[in-house]
Amino acid sequence: MSNASNGSKVALVTGGTRGIGFETVRQLAQSGVHTLLAGRDRNKAVDAALKLQGEGLPVEAITLDITDPASIDAAASEIERKFGKLDILVNNAGIIAEDRTATRPSQQSVAAWRETFDTNVFAVVATTQALLPLLQKAPAARIVNVSSILGSLALHTDPASPIYDFKAVPAYNASKSAVNSWTVHLAYELRDTPIKVNAVHPGYVKTDMNAGEGEIDVPTGAKTSVAMALVGADGPSGGYVYLGETLPW
Numbered sequence: 001m002s003n004a005s006n007g008s009k010v011a012l013v014t015g016g017t018r019g020i021g022f023e024t025v026r027q028l029a030q031s032g033v034h035t036l037l038a039g040r041d042r043n044k045a046v047d048a049a050l051k052l053q054g055e056g057l058p059v060e061a062i063t064l065d066i067t068d069p070a071s072i073d074a075a076a077s078e079i080e081r082k083f084g085k086l087d088i089l090v091n092n093a094g095i096i097a098e099d100r101t102a103t104r105p106s107q108q109s110v111a112a113w114r115e116t117f118d119t120n121v122f123a124v125v126a127t128t129q130a131l132l133p134l135l136q137k138a139p140a141a142r143i144v145n146v147s148s149i150l151g152s153l154a155l156h157t158d159p160a161s162p163i164y165d166f167k168a169v170p171a172y173n174a175s176k177s178a179v180n181s182w183t184v185h186l187a188y189e190l191r192d193t194p195i196k197v198n199a200v201h202p203g204y205v206k207t208d209m210n211a212g213e214g215e216i217d218v219p220t221g222a223k224t225s226v227a228m229a230l231v232g233a234d235g236p237s238g239g240y241v242y243l244g245e246t247l248p249w
């Protein structure tokens with residue numbers, strides 16, 4: 001068993017190769033957490049981990065395609081063998097699979113809906129289910145589901161809200177609503193345990209997902225995931241937060 005498990009927390013961040021995930025790995029490692037940078041492409045994960053190791057951070061690469069059950073099983077076995085537990089799971093990996101030339105929600109293909117839900121919802125559930133036994137072996141695990149403000153039905157139905165007119169990617173938006181619902185259900189199941197489960201909105205962040213557009217930089221975009229990954233015993237579970245503020249479902 002690795003020395004990293006002696007005394008230090010172990011975290012896994014899915015989609016750690018770039019964007020918000022990469023920065024979440026960096027910030028968790030900067031706080032002293034031994035952090036597994038998970039990527040579906042082994043080489044990309046290793047390259048990203050080497051970069052952070054070069055900054056002197058306790059980061060190691062792990063291969064994980066969250067849509068591949070065999071890959072999930074292999075990652076869970078590797079963590080079990082090396083650490084025997086997992087303190088933090090950040091379900092960060094996500095995609096926008098929609099046809100951006102479709103101008104109305106009704107024009108999005110069912111294929112785009114399926115692809116989006118496969119990664120953003122079903123893979124998150126599968127990854128969490130597989131890693132839950134390891135999370136339960138940690139003293140007080142944290143599960144962070146990276147959602148989006150675009151998953152908020154309350155804001156989508158409020159004409160005064162800033163996202164009221166953001167209806168161009170319905171499968172993505174609905175996938176994040178489903179992530180929110182999954183968060184509430186899992187938090188309820190685990191309510192009498194020390195484990196906390198929260199959904200986060202990172203902000204509108206300048207990453208590849210937005211073709212570099214966005215309102216905030218990537219380090220700020222990782223802050224809410226990191227805060228919920230490290231939240232204390234007095235913190236929320238079953239919450240939906242952005243930079244310390246609770247969002248309406």
Ligand code: NAP
Pocket residue numbers: 014015016017018019020021039040041044064065066067091092093094095119146147148149201202203204205206207208209210214
């Ligand atoms: P990004 O730059 O596009 O990065 C996405 C990450 O997910 C990449 O590391 C990618 O890996 C990984 N990924 C995709 N499919 C995967 C799979 N099947 N298995 C494992 N990894 C997979 O996106 P981002 O902007 O950082 O977004 C991160 C999260 O924040 C997503 O859940 C997104 O929905 C959410 N979010 C983002 C914003 C924003 O403004 N950017 C706003 C709200 C919510 P590869 O490198 O291999 O492609």
